[in-house]
Amino acid sequence: MNSSSIVAETFAKLQQKSRTAWQSLRDRPLILVGTATCGRAAGALEILKVIKEELEKHGIDAQVLEVGCMGHCYAEPLVTVYKPGFPPISYGYVTEGIAGRLVQDFLGGDDPCLEFALAALETNDMVPALTDFPRGMIEKPIILDKCGLIDPEQIEHYIALGGYAAQARALTREPEWVVEEIKASGLRGRGGAGFPTGRKWETCRLAPGEKKYVICNADEGDPGAFMDRAILESNPHEVLEGLAIAAYAVGARQGYFYIRAEYPLAVERVKKAIEQARQAGLLGTNILGSGFSFDVDVFQGSGAFVCGEETALIASMEGEPGLPRHRPPFPATAGLRGRPTVINNVKTLAYVPHIIERGAQWFRETGTAGSPGTAVFALAGKVINTGLAEVPMGTTLRQLVYDVGSGIPKGKSFKAVQIGGPSGGCLPEAALDMPIDFDSLSQAGAMMGSGGMVILDEDDCMVEIARFFLDFTQKESCGKCTMCRLGTRQMLDILEAITKGQGKPGDIELLLELAEDVKAGSLCGLGKTAPNPVLSTIRYFRDEYEAHIKERRCPALMCQELIAYYILPEKCERSCDACVGSCPVEAIYTNEDRVKVIDQQKCVKCASCLEACPPQYKAVVKLSPPELVAERGRKV
Amino acid sequence: MHLTEGEKRVALEQTGNILESYSRERGNLIPILQQVQEKLGYVPLVAMEEVARHLGIPPVDVYSVATFYNQFRLIPPGKHQIKVCMGTACHMKGGNIILDCWKRRLGIDVNEVTPDREFSLERVACVGCCTMAPVTVIDEEVHGKVTPTRVDGLLFSFGVKIPKGQQKEGEAVEQQ
Numbered sequence: 001m002n003s004s005s006i007v008a009e010t011f012a013k014l015q016q017k018s019r020t021a022w023q024s025l026r027d028r029p030l031i032l033v034g035t036a037t038c039g040r041a042a043g044a045l046e047i048l049k050v051i052k053e054e055l056e057k058h059g060i061d062a063q064v065l066e067v068g069c070m071g072h073c074y075a076e077p078l079v080t081v082y083k084p085g086f087p088p089i090s091y092g093y094v095t096e097g098i099a100g101r102l103v104q105d106f107l108g109g110d111d112p113c114l115e116f117a118l119a120a121l122e123t124n125d126m127v128p129a130l131t132d133f134p135r136g137m138i139e140k141p142i143i144l145d146k147c148g149l150i151d152p153e154q155i156e157h158y159i160a161l162g163g164y165a166a167q168a169r170a171l172t173r174e175p176e177w178v179v180e181e182i183k184a185s186g187l188r189g190r191g192g193a194g195f196p197t198g199r200k201w202e203t204c205r206l207a208p209g210e211k212k213y214v215i216c217n218a219d220e221g222d223p224g225a226f227m228d229r230a231i232l233e234s235n236p237h238e239v240l241e242g243l244a245i246a247a248y249a250v251g252a253r254q255g256y257f258y259i260r261a262e263y264p265l266a267v268e269r270v271k272k273a274i275e276q277a278r279q280a281g282l283l284g285t286n287i288l289g290s291g292f293s294f295d296v297d298v299f300q301g302s303g304a305f306v307c308g309e310e311t312a313l314i315a316s317m318e319g320e321p322g323l324p325r326h327r328p329p330f331p332a333t334a335g336l337r338g339r340p341t342v343i344n345n346v347k348t349l350a351y352v353p354h355i356i357e358r359g360a361q362w363f364r365e366t367g368t369a370g371s372p373g374t375a376v377f378a379l380a381g382k383v384i385n386t387g388l389a390e391v392p393m394g395t396t397l398r399q400l401v402y403d404v405g406s407g408i409p410k411g412k413s414f415k416a417v418q419i420g421g422p423s424g425g426c427l428p429e430a431a432l433d434m435p436i437d438f439d440s441l442s443q444a445g446a447m448m449g450s451g452g453m454v455i456l457d458e459d460d461c462m463v464e465i466a467r468f469f470l471d472f473t474q475k476e477s478c479g480k481c482t483m484c485r486l487g488t489r490q491m492l493d494i495l496e497a498i499t500k501g502q503g504k505p506g507d508i509e510l511l512l513e514l515a516e517d518v519k520a521g522s523l524c525g526l527g528k529t530a531p532n533p534v535l536s537t538i539r540y541f542r543d544e545y546e547a548h549i550k551e552r553r554c555p556a557l558m559c560q561e562l563i564a565y566y567i568l569p570e571k572c573e574r575s576c577d578a579c580v581g582s583c584p585v586e587a588i589y590t591n592e593d594r595v596k597v598i599d600q601q602k603c604v605k606c607a608s609c610l611e612a613c614p615p616q617y618k619a620v621v622k623l624s625p626p627e628l629v630a631e632r633g634r635k636v
Numbered sequence: 637m638h639l640t641e642g643e644k645r646v647a648l649e650q651t652g653n654i655l656e657s658y659s660r661e662r663g664n665l666i667p668i669l670q671q672v673q674e675k676l677g678y679v680p681l682v683a684m685e686e687v688a689r690h691l692g693i694p695p696v697d698v699y700s701v702a703t704f705y706n707q708f709r710l711i712p713p714g715k716h717q718i719k720v721c722m723g724t725a726c727h728m729k730g731g732n733i734i735l736d737c738w739k740r741r742l743g744i745d746v747n748e749v750t751p752d753r754e755f756s757l758e759r760v761a762c763v764g765c766c767t768m769a770p771v772t773v774i775d776e777e778v779h780g781k782v783t784p785t786r787v788d789g790l791l792f793s794f795g796v797k798i799p800k801g802q803q804k805e806g807e808a809v810e811q812q
Contacts, residue, residue: 041768041778073767223723226764261670261707262763264776302666303706305761319665319691321704337663378766380725386767418724454724454766468727472761478704584737584784604740606733608784 004172006289011168014280015159022160029062029107030082034148036069036233037265038226038387042076050096051079054103062107068234070148071388075118078148081106089127092118121149134403135385140366142374143350144390147234152269155276158237164282166353170245171290178249179205182352184360186372191217191308191345192423192449193525194371194438197352200342203332204250207340212252215336215343216243218259218266219313221305222421223472225452227376227388228346232259232266235350236273240296242349244283245356247294250342255296258313261303271298305422305476309524310335310343312478323480324524345450347376367393371437379405381454382412398432401455412457415556416540420449422469422476423529425536426462445536447529461558462541463548467495469533473526483521487514488530495534500561501625503549508538557622560605564626567609569595571619579620582612600629643712644682650675651683655690662691665701669708678709706761714749714756716794718742718774723762725769734770735759737787741796754794 033039033048048066055062072078075092081102082088089112091102098116105111112126119136120127130136141147150157158164170178183198204212216239220228232239243255257274259267274296277283285293304322306312310331312322317336335341351373355363364372371393377400380386384406391400397417401407408414416426419436425446427434434440438448456465474488491514494507515531522528538545547553554562567579567588574594587602588609596619598609610620623629639647654671658664665687672683679702688695702708720726720735739745742755749756765771768780774790782790 037763037778038765038767041765041771041780076767220764221761223727223762224725224766226762226766229764262760300667300670302670302708303761304704316666316705317663319662319701321700380766380769381728386725421724452724452766454728456728460728465728468724476761582785584740584788604736606737606784607730611783 003290007168007171010281010288011164014282015165018156018159021154021156025063025065026082026084029060029084031062031064031102031107032067032080032082032149033064034069034076034078034080035066036230037263038069038073038230039076039078040265044077046096047077047079047094047099050099051103054100055107058104058108060103060107062103065151066153067150068147068152069230069388071144071230071390072118072385073387074385078118080121080148081112083107083112086112087124087126087129088121089114090118090121090130091116135389135406138391138395138399138403139389140374140392141390142354142366143231143238143347144234144376144388146238147231150235152234152236153272153276155237155273155280158235159280162357163237163353164241166356167241167244167248167282168288170248170356171288171292175205175249175251178245178356181356181360182249185355185363186360187348187351187355187363188371188438189345190347190351190376190451192420192447194448197344197348200332200344201246201249203330204252204340204342207333209340211254211337211339212250213336213339213341214243214247214250214252214255215313215317215341216255216257216346216349217308217310217313217343218257218263218270218346219301219308220260220263220346220450221308221476222423222450222452224380224418224421224454225378225450226380227378227451229263229266230388231346231350232263233269236266236270237277238350238353239346240270240273240277240283242344242352243296244277244287244294245352246342246344246349248292250340252342253294255294256317256336257296257298258301258307258317259298260301267298267300274298304478305472306478306524306526309526312524313343314341321478323478324526326523347451368435368437370439375436375448375451377451377453379453379455381418382408382457382460383455384409393437394435396433396435397427400436400453401432405455408455408457412459414455415458415460416456416462416465418454418456418465418469418533419452420447420532421452422473423447423525423532424449424452425532426456426465426540427536428540430540445532445539447532459556459558461499461554461556462537462544463495464499464554464556464558466534466537467492467499470495470530473530477526477530481522481524481527483518484523484527484530487518487521488527490514491518491531491534498545498548499554499559501548501552501559503545505549507549508542508545512538552625554624557624559624562626563605563622563624564600564629565598565603565605565607565609566621566623566629566632567596567598567613568619568621569593571617572596573614573617573619576614576617578612578614579609582608584608600626639680639682639712644680647676647680647683648686651686655686658690660691662693665691665693665698666705669698669702673708677713678711680710680712711749712753715754716775717756717758718772719758719760719763721761721763721765721769721771721773722759723766723769723771725766726762726771729769731770733784734772734782734787737784738772741787741791 119130188194307322312324316322613620684698
């Protein structure tokens with residue numbers, strides 16, 4: 001028997017065993033509770049406890065599983081119930097009361113409690129399915145397809161749904177075939193820059209040297225992006241399988257997961273996944289009898305954004321401060337400990353098993369010619385349905401914001417979308433119909449980055465956004481390149497002055513000039529892209545900069561130094577005390593007309609009173625410039 | 637911050653235990669420091685010197701790594717660690733307002749510890765819970781959609797009483 005048939009046979013047995021385990025879950029009711037970090041933050045662990053207690057109390061025989069994130073983070077905590085005779089139904093915004101009713105009325109009785117249902121997971125006659133909504137029609141999950149449906153801590157679930165079949169398949173072929181297949185698929189690195197993955201692998205494969213490494217880059221540092229965390233917490237085996245295939249393709253025997261320390265749950269679940277894969281014979285020596293050996297360790301990052309950059313990441317794994325170095329040589333020829341090293345993002349690796357399983361041609365059918373496949377976006381900010389969405393490349397921003405995200409909350413109007421984190425830029429309303437992929441975004445002055453998408457509405461100040469991102473990159477600059485270290489500092493000083501109303505004529509021109517210098521004078525991606533948020537906001541929202549500088553006014557009423565809170569006397573319902581109680585610094589008092597007044601000296605501008613004022617009065621407003629308060633006072 | 641002799645002794649002892657399981661390769665530096673911090677809650681100077689000796693590198697190299705990465709804390713943390721997320725989504729939803737609230741209530745600045753060592757305050761870049769913005773993490777527990785009132789509530793749950801004067805009526809009278 002040759003080694004390919006041994007691999008096929010060993011894997012078939014493993015698959016059979018896993019399928020039996022998976023099938024047995026369907027014999028009785030099954031409850032899935034999403035306990036990824038987003039679910040936990042919304043109280044999923046309490047819901048899990050309540051469900052278990054209720055099942056016990058009512059003597060109902062059902063299985064409860066902890067699963068990852070389905071991407072519908074806005075509706076967390078999310079519970080999905082499988083009951084024989086019913087379609088699988090997901091319930092959103094689950095409270096302890098709803099959890100109790102699901103157990104008693106649905107599992108105990110036969111009432112599926114549709115008033116709490118979010119959607120069914122399969123098309124049926126009873127409940128609208130996810131795919132019946134506009135969002136479901138646009139989304140095309142490839143790497144998120146199993147997230148939230150399987151227990152990330154049970155390898156059998158992943159295998160039963162087709163997992164590790166690609167690895168088994170790859171092991172029966174030559175490594176060159178794997179490299180060629182990835183090259184043919186046109187897969188581009190999802191870490192942000194979009195470098196062709198197949199070319200990276202080929203360079204590493206051809207590089208001389210016995211010892212090679214593969215690293216999964218899970219140092220997701222972009223504020224606003226959380227898909228890598230969600231994937232590692234929801235389906236770590238998918239990424240692990242991708243890493244193993246990469247190792248086979250380039251000839252590496254050792255791999256690493258480089259995970260941010262801020263993601264403790266992801267670290268825990270990846271470690272468990274590695275352990276289970278070892279026990280199943282999918283990692284370690286002589287994997288599935290193929291003769292190929294490969295093992296994986298976890299390295300925890302320690303909180304430096306710059307370490308997402310390949311050479312800085314390597315420096316930190318070698319025990320040095322994370323300073324990037326000049327390239328070439330690229331890590332693919334001289335990386336970790338000087339050996340050829342492939343470093344791929346979590347999402348890039350997650351695509352690999354799917355491509356090997358279904359073929360390069362299948363992958364190219366989705367997306368655009370230059371950027372095949374799908375893109376995963378993390379929707380956050382001023383959008384109704386925050387969460388993760390996987391859509392084909394070439395989807396427009398409008399579809400993402402309005403169909404997937406359901407638009408802007410509270411009836412406010414859309415202003416811009418910040419895409420790609422600190423390396424990306426802000427795109428205005430005019431860009432909403434642009435099909436997004438790697439190339440169209442960089443043309444528009446933004447960047448795919450890691451796919452973080454923060455939606456901004458009329459209340460968001462674009463100068464403040466630019467300042468925020470520059471503040472971030474300035475703090476995270478490793479300090480090696482002068483232009484990045486000092487240039488961003490200068491730019492930040494100017495922006496801070498502008499947001500405080502101390503901007504000077506000529507500041508915008510100076511910012512533009514500095515931005516070009518910082519781009520030209522920086523070694524790594526951090527410095528090269530740091531000015532992007534400033535450049536794109538000046539490009540599309542120059543009038544806001546000018547209002548700050550010339551009129552000392554913040555049009556979006558956001559910059560704290562340029563606004564004041566004011567209670568409209570004509571709207572104040574005099575017998576109501578809501579604002580007084582909400583004020584953390586006791587700055588609100590009642591005047592002789594029993595109208596509430598804010599003591600501007602004491603006010604810390606925390607917006608508590610604005611939130612507290614009952615919506616039927618809406619008496620608290622923001623004014624800019626703050627001098628308007630005194631003017632109003634005189635009028636009264 | 638001044639460490640007591642007892643604290644130094646514990647630090648040395650624990651660091652020694654950790655070092656036993658690591659070979660003398662420089663690549664182990666960050667994992668070792670992470671272990672020290674996990675055990676002690678911070679990385680004191682004496683521990684850094686011990687680590688340097690073990691790896692055969694100058695103490696200044698250990699110091700440069702410990703200060704380069706945001707994760708490492710050089711002073712003992714409070715009993716409860718409060719981390720305020722300052723990621724993009726949290727910022728847009730008023731993360732700085734929440735941070736101000738914590739500062740005001742605890743009477744300390746970022747990276748400081750209250751004099752009774754009960755609370756320490758830090759800012760974190762992003763904890764990946766952007767959909768729950770603004771977020772505060774207290775002792776590894778994530779609290780989403782935090783408001784200034786919620787800050788008071790959370791402190792109250794730790795037994796901290798917010799001093800609320802009788803000022804309201806009094807002040808109104810004064811104004812009149």
